[in-house]
Amino acid sequence: MKAIAPSHLKLIFGSSQPTARSYPCVQNAHRSDSCGTSRSEWHSSSAVLTSKVVSRETIPMPLVSAGVDHVNGHHRHQKPPNVNDDLSPAPMHGANRLRVAYQGVTGAYSEAAACKAYPNCEAIPCAQFEDAFQAVELCISDRAVLPIENSLGGSIHRNNDLLLRHCLHIVGEVQLPVHHCLLALPGVRKEFLTCVISHPQGLAQCERTLTKLGLNVSRKAVDNTAVAAEFISANNLHDTAAIASARAAEIYGLEILEDGIQDDKCNMTRFVMLAREPIVPRTDRPFKTSIVFAAREKGTCVLYKVLSAFAFRDISLTKIESRPNHSCPMRLVDDANVGGTAKHFEYMFYIDFEASMAEDRAQNALSEVREFTSFLRVLGSYPMDMTPWSPSSSTSHAASSKMNHLYGNLHMATA
Numbered sequence: 001m002k003a004i005a006p007s008h009l010k011l012i013f014g015s016s017q018p019t020a021r022s023y024p025c026v027q028n029a030h031r032s033d034s035c036g037t038s039r040s041e042w043h044s045s046s047a048v049l050t051s052k053v054v055s056r057e058t059i060p061m062p063l064v065s066a067g068v069d070h071v072n073g074h075h076r077h078q079k080p081p082n083v084n085d086d087l088s089p090a091p092m093h094g095a096n097r098l099r100v101a102y103q104g105v106t107g108a109y110s111e112a113a114a115c116k117a118y119p120n121c122e123a124i125p126c127a128q129f130e131d132a133f134q135a136v137e138l139c140i141s142d143r144a145v146l147p148i149e150n151s152l153g154g155s156i157h158r159n160n161d162l163l164l165r166h167c168l169h170i171v172g173e174v175q176l177p178v179h180h181c182l183l184a185l186p187g188v189r190k191e192f193l194t195c196v197i198s199h200p201q202g203l204a205q206c207e208r209t210l211t212k213l214g215l216n217v218s219r220k221a222v223d224n225t226a227v228a229a230e231f232i233s234a235n236n237l238h239d240t241a242a243i244a245s246a247r248a249a250e251i252y253g254l255e256i257l258e259d260g261i262q263d264d265k266c267n268m269t270r271f272v273m274l275a276r277e278p279i280v281p282r283t284d285r286p287f288k289t290s291i292v293f294a295a296r297e298k299g300t301c302v303l304y305k306v307l308s309a310f311a312f313r314d315i316s317l318t319k320i321e322s323r324p325n326h327s328c329p330m331r332l333v334d335d336a337n338v339g340g341t342a343k344h345f346e347y348m349f350y351i352d353f354e355a356s357m358a359e360d361r362a363q364n365a366l367s368e369v370r371e372f373t374s375f376l377r378v379l380g381s382y383p384m385d386m387t388p389w390s391p392s393s394s395t396s397h398a399a400s401s402k403m404n405h406l407y408g409n410l411h412m413a414t415a
């Protein structure tokens with residue numbers, strides 16, 4: 001393993017020598033949206049625990065909610081276990097299994113992703129994405145596994161925003177083939193349906209197929225695909241179908257009306273694993289690094305300069321995304337040319353690139369990028385998911401054991 005040169009660490013953190021603990025959090029201290037300053041505000045707000053359709057009254061959900069010390073039998077741990085010193089599969093600590101928070105209820109794709117990333121983990125359901133972040137921060141959970149983008153539905157913007165508001169570190173990624181089914185109560189036929197419910201991503205990933213099936217019925221968004229299945233079952237809804245997994249059908253006693261309704265066979269969701277501590281980046285296997293930055297000045301020119309810092313060093317980008325800069329969404333600029341005030345929208349740019357922060361070229365690229373940015377943070381430098389493409393099928397899932405169903409037969413890069 002290549003050690004990180006102290007000079008490089010200095011470059012990112014200024015004069016003081018950082019520990020592995022502080023390693024990926026690179027930021028210009030004056031920004032109000034950096035982890036430190038927003039944290040106290042964030043802790044004082046309580047997360048909403050109800051979904052748009054499902055109320056807590058109708059379906060009891062044993063979920064982790066924000067701001068609690070004792071949930072689902074899990075006690076807050078004063079001293080978090082440090083399991084990020086190496087990249088070996090997540091070790092056990094004490095008598096307990098690794099606790100991994102995910103958003104949704106059992107049968108969710110996020111649960112499958114958590115179990116694929118950390119086989120034998122104890123998956124902890126959370127009502128909202130924010131609750132999963134907080135479960136890790138409060139040591140109720142050791143990791144969180146959260147969806148970040150889907151090959152059909154695009155980015156899960158909420159999680160990009162939350163990554164910036166919180167101080168957790170990305171320590172791995174896992175890509176999960178997502179095979180959707182149309183589920184309904186036993187005996188229900190497609191002709192009876194007046195409504196299809198799912199997570200917005202589930203609805204987006206199946207939109208064309210639903211239309212092809214003649215299902216021009218209303219669509220309703222709920223917090224999670226498995227929550228949709230659970231809701232139909234708990235409320236005995238005969239006119240509503242859910243888009244969810246075959247496993248959700250098994251769990252909630254629903255039938256599969258249509259199998260494989262995602263608009264593309266190769267439907268894939270990428271999840272990131274989050275921890276309180278970063279992992280030490282290495283060079284002996286393919287790594288990816290995720291950063292977020294705000295441009296110092298206005299204009300496409302800045303973005304061009306940032307991108308050239310990577311291109312010049314032959315570093316491939318796997319993703320670039322812009323989000324509103326919530327700490328300063330708009331800037332008013334006097335424009336002498338038109339004799340008025342122009343209103344510029346301000347952005348945060350998220351970039352994933354294929355290099356490890358232990359590599360000189362990545363360090364050098366970032367020090368160059370820093371010249372053009374007013375804010376720069378490394379969200380994580382972590383092993384890439386290199387598992388070969390293996391499309392899932394609900395049929396094979398149903399036939400296989402729960403273990404295979406949840407975890408797949410692939411080895412994951414975990415920390």
Ligand SMILES: O=C(O)C(=O)C[C@]1(C(=O)O)C=C[C@@H](O)C=C1
Pocket residue numbers: 103104107108109110111147150156178199201202223224225226269
């Ligand atoms: O609803 C679920 O089952 C989830 O785990 C969430 C989620 C998402 O947020 O994208 C995860 C994977 C699929 O892309 C659809 C939904």
